[in-house]
Amino acid sequence: MSSEIDFGETVTMLPLKEKTASKVFARAMAVVTGSKANFTSEINSLLARRLKISSLILCAGFTAFFLKNLFVAEVDGFANDNSVMYMHLFAMSCTGLVAWRICGKCQHFMGHLRISEFIVFGSSAIFFVTLGHSVLINSAKNGFLLSIIPAWQILIFTYALFIPNDWRRALTVIGCFALAPLLILLWTWLESEAVRQVIRTQPEFHNVFTETAMVMVLCTIIAVWGVATIRSLRSQAFEAKQLGQYKLKRLLGKGGMGEVHLAEHVLLKRPCAIKLIRPEMAGNPETLARFEREVQATARLTHWNTVEIFDYGHTEDGTFYYVMEYLPGMNLDQLVTLYGPMSVGRTVHLLAQTCDALGEAHSQGLVHRDIKPANIFAANRGGTYDVVKLLDFGLVKASNQNADLKLTQEGTITGSPIFMAPEQAQGDAPDARSDIYSLGCVAYYLLTGQTPFKGDTAIKLILAHAQQTPEAPSAINPEISDELEGIILRAMEKDPLKRYQSVDSFRMALQACSTSSNWSREMASQWWHNHGCPQKRELDECIKAGREVAELIA
Numbered sequence: 001m002s003s004e005i006d007f008g009e010t011v012t013m014l015p016l017k018e019k020t021a022s023k024v025f026a027r028a029m030a031v032v033t034g035s036k037a038n039f040t041s042e043i044n045s046l047l048a049r050r051l052k053i054s055s056l057i058l059c060a061g062f063t064a065f066f067l068k069n070l071f072v073a074e075v076d077g078f079a080n081d082n083s084v085m086y087m088h089l090f091a092m093s094c095t096g097l098v099a100w101r102i103c104g105k106c107q108h109f110m111g112h113l114r115i116s117e118f119i120v121f122g123s124s125a126i127f128f129v130t131l132g133h134s135v136l137i138n139s140a141k142n143g144f145l146l147s148i149i150p151a152w153q154i155l156i157f158t159y160a161l162f163i164p165n166d167w168r169r170a171l172t173v174i175g176c177f178a179l180a181p182l183l184i185l186l187w188t189w190l191e192s193e194a195v196r197q198v199i200r201t202q203p204e205f206h207n208v209f210t211e212t213a214m215v216m217v218l219c220t221i222i223a224v225w226g227v228a229t230i231r232s233l234r235s236q237a238f239e240a241k242q243l244g245q246y247k248l249k250r251l252l253g254k255g256g257m258g259e260v261h262l263a264e265h266v267l268l269k270r271p272c273a274i275k276l277i278r279p280e281m282a283g284n285p286e287t288l289a290r291f292e293r294e295v296q297a298t299a300r301l302t303h304w305n306t307v308e309i310f311d312y313g314h315t316e317d318g319t320f321y322y323v324m325e326y327l328p329g330m331n332l333d334q335l336v337t338l339y340g341p342m343s344v345g346r347t348v349h350l351l352a353q354t355c356d357a358l359g360e361a362h363s364q365g366l367v368h369r370d371i372k373p374a375n376i377f378a379a380n381r382g383g384t385y386d387v388v389k390l391l392d393f394g395l396v397k398a399s400n401q402n403a404d405l406k407l408t409q410e411g412t413i414t415g416s417p418i419f420m421a422p423e424q425a426q427g428d429a430p431d432a433r434s435d436i437y438s439l440g441c442v443a444y445y446l447l448t449g450q451t452p453f454k455g456d457t458a459i460k461l462i463l464a465h466a467q468q469t470p471e472a473p474s475a476i477n478p479e480i481s482d483e484l485e486g487i488i489l490r491a492m493e494k495d496p497l498k499r500y501q502s503v504d505s506f507r508m509a510l511q512a513c514s515t516s517s518n519w520s521r522e523m524a525s526q527w528w529h530n531h532g533c534p535q536k537r538e539l540d541e542c543i544k545a546g547r548e549v550a551e552l553i554a
Contacts, residue, residue: 044113046164047113047117047163047164048102048113050162050163050164051098051102051113051116051117051120051162051163052099052102052103053162054120054158054159054162054163055095055096055098055099055102055116055120056095056099057158058091058095058120058124058158059092059095059096059099062088062091062092062095062124062127063092063096065088066088066089066092069085069088081134081138083130083134084127084130084131084134087126087127087130087131088127088131090123090126090127091123091124091126091127094119094120094122094123095120095123095124097119098116098119098120101116102116117163121155121159121173124155125155125176125177125180128148128151128152128155128180129180129184131148131151132148132151132152132180132181132184133184133187133188135148136148136184136185136188136192136195137188137191137192137194137195140188140192140194140195140197140198141194143198143202144198144202144205145195145198145199145202145205145208148181148184148185149181149212149215149216152177152178152180152181152216152219153219155177156174156177156178156219156220156223157219157223159173159174159177159223160174160223160224160226160227161226164230164231165227165231166227166228166231167224167225167227167228167231170223170224170227170228171220171224174219174220174223174224174227175220178216178217178219178220179216181212181216182209182212182213182216185208185209185212186209243263243274243315243321244311244313245265245266245267245311246263246264246265246266246272246274246311246323247263247264247265247266248261248262248263248274249261249262249263249264250262252273258275258276258277258319259275259276260273260274260275260276261273261274261275261276262326263323265310271326272310272323272324272325272326273323273324273325273326273327274321274322274323274324275321275322275324276319276320276321277291277319277320277321288314288318288320291320292312292320294393295309295312295322296312297364297366297393298366298393299312300364301357301360301361301364301366301393302360303356303357303359303360303361304387305353305354305356305357305387305388305389305390306357306360306361306389306390307324307325307327307377307389307390307391308324308325309322309323309324310323310324310325311323324391325389327377327379327381327389328379328380329377329378329379329380329385329387330377330378331373331374331375331376331377331378331391332350332373332374332376332377332378332442332446333372333373333374334374335378336373336445336446336449339531340449341446341447341448341449341477342446342447343479343518343519344447344479344480344481344484344513344515344516344518345515345516345517345518345519345523346386346519346523346524346527347443347446347447348510348511348513348516348519349386349516349519349524350376350378350386350388350446351439351442351443351446351507351510352507352510352511353387353388354371354376354388354390354439354442355439355503355504355506355507355510356503356507357388357390358371358390358432358435358439358503359502359503359504359507361393362432362435362502362503366393367430367431367432367434367435368390368392368393368435368438369393369424369430369434369435370392370393370416370438371419371435371438371439371442372416372418372419372438372442373442373445373446375390375391375392376388376389376390376391376442377389377390377391380528384521384524384525385521385524385525385527385528386521386524386527386528416438417455417458417461417462417465418441418451418452418453418461419438419441419442419445419451420438420461420462420465421433421434421437421438421465421496422437422465422466422494423496424437425462425465425466426466431496432501432502432503433496433499433500433501434496435503436491436499436500436502436503436506437491437492437493437496437499439491439503439506440488440489440490440491440492440499440506441492443488443491443510444470444473444488444492447473447477447480447484447488448473448476448477448480449476449477450476452465452470452471452492453465453468453470465494466494470489470492472485472489473485473488473489479515481513481514481515483513483514484510484513484515484516487506487509487510487513490509491506
């Protein structure tokens with residue numbers, strides 16, 4: 001790669017009087033409300049995780065205090081009351097059993113999880129009732145009352161923090177917890193003369209009922225308000241990740257026109273990539289309508305070397321999105337950047353597949369207009385490596401050529417300066433031969449690791465394509481034969497009439513080279529295992545040493 005500024009990304013020369021968008025993009029992604037069933041599924045998974053954590057925490061706490069009471073003598077021994085010990089064991093066993101059960105890998109249904117929730121917090125509440133009764137009775141014998149509030153505060157806030165609920169259900173459960181200390185106080189007051197004596201004679205305990213009630217009411221208000229707030233934030237976060245039937249997992253990259261997200265179809269559980277095109281970057285409704293027509297046209301392409309488009313649509317604020325297949329692997333720009341020029345055999349193998357994909361598109365009147373290494377993806381599909389996927393049929397545009405010459409822009413000339421055909425740069429309507437010129441530039445880049453022309457501005461690069469003769473690729477890479485060099489330079493002829501007139505003829509010329517057959521499926525598999533990523537590795541892990549493919553196509 002040249003050390004000069006890289007103009008390998010697509011740009012468009014804009015008219016001087018191009019109007020800027022008048023509205024600020026309010027949201028990077030609009031919400032298309034998901035179904036209640038989907039949110040319930042989200043809550044179901046969350047409840048399972050939270051129950052596991054809370055039951056483990058409570059079980060660990062109960063176990064620690066049980067061992068402490070077992071081996072450390074207590075003053076007056078009231079903590080070693082038999083009923084307390086049995087309830088302690090009961091709560092410890094119940095929370096431990098639920099934790100063990102939920103930690104299993106089997107599927108958990110909402111009904112089962114709510115039963116587990118009842119067991120965890122019900123057994124804990126029974127233990128705290130028994131403990132509170134014992135603590136009050138035994139401490140009263142010594143002329144004072146130990147507070148039983150802390151145990152119930154722990155239970156209230158553990159429940160509020162970990163268990164997803166709406167505020168009404170939370171109020172019911174937390175209200176019961178908050179009422180428990182008052183009922184225990186009343187129970188012991190009715191049962192024990194010692195408790196009544198302490199409350200009557202000790203000034204600091206005169207208002208014990210009032211103080212307990214005030215503390216528990218305050219705890220209830222804080223806890224229920226917290227549950228409601230968390231529920232609202234969780235719902236907003238879920239909706240913000242939900243685009244129709246697609247659940248957005250994470251942002252893969254962003255560019256001049258929008259963003260690309262890794263996503264999953266909610267029902268099919270199929271991974272996919274979603275591209276969001278921002279309405280103010282598109283400029284006007286007519287541009288978005290053109291995007292929609294182009295997506296519809298691309299979706300009709302059935303060749304396996306063309307990226308498959310599953311779906312498209314509009315969000316409520318006008319954001320246009322389309323859903324395409326998720327591709328593990330790397331694009332050709334990344335492969336050359338990370339590993340250097342490719343062998344002749346591998347270059348021909350990849351370009352032949354690209355020609356096949358373009359052949360179908362050209363037969364349907366579609367011109368790609370943006371052929372570049374970043375738009376040709378070497379994917380791993382079904383155990384087969386180096387499967388080409390051609391991306392972005394003219395869908396990538398940007399709004400301001402001065403902002404970043406590496407981004408596609410909306411205007412009269414669309415393409416990448418480094419790989420743009422001369423007639424395309426002059427504003428003429430591109431045709432199939434324009435794609436062939438760009439593909440010749442891609443071949444030059446793959447074999448030499450350098451672009452055909454260099455320049456520090458888009459204008460200089462465009463003029464170079466129109467006026468200059470590229471350096472012979474064999475002068476850079478001696479392994480390129482005269483025959484192959486002639487094929488590449490013919491594809492890069494300035495005059496469209498002197499180029500190959502179809503991608504099929506270009507493909508056949510490439511495959512007819514004597515050195516074109518020295519790349520096989522087995523060699524591709526071996527190369528990826530030695531240098532690339534295993535087929536099942538996540539895309540971001542696969543290309544973290546280079547630039548993310550989503551960022552390149554955004």
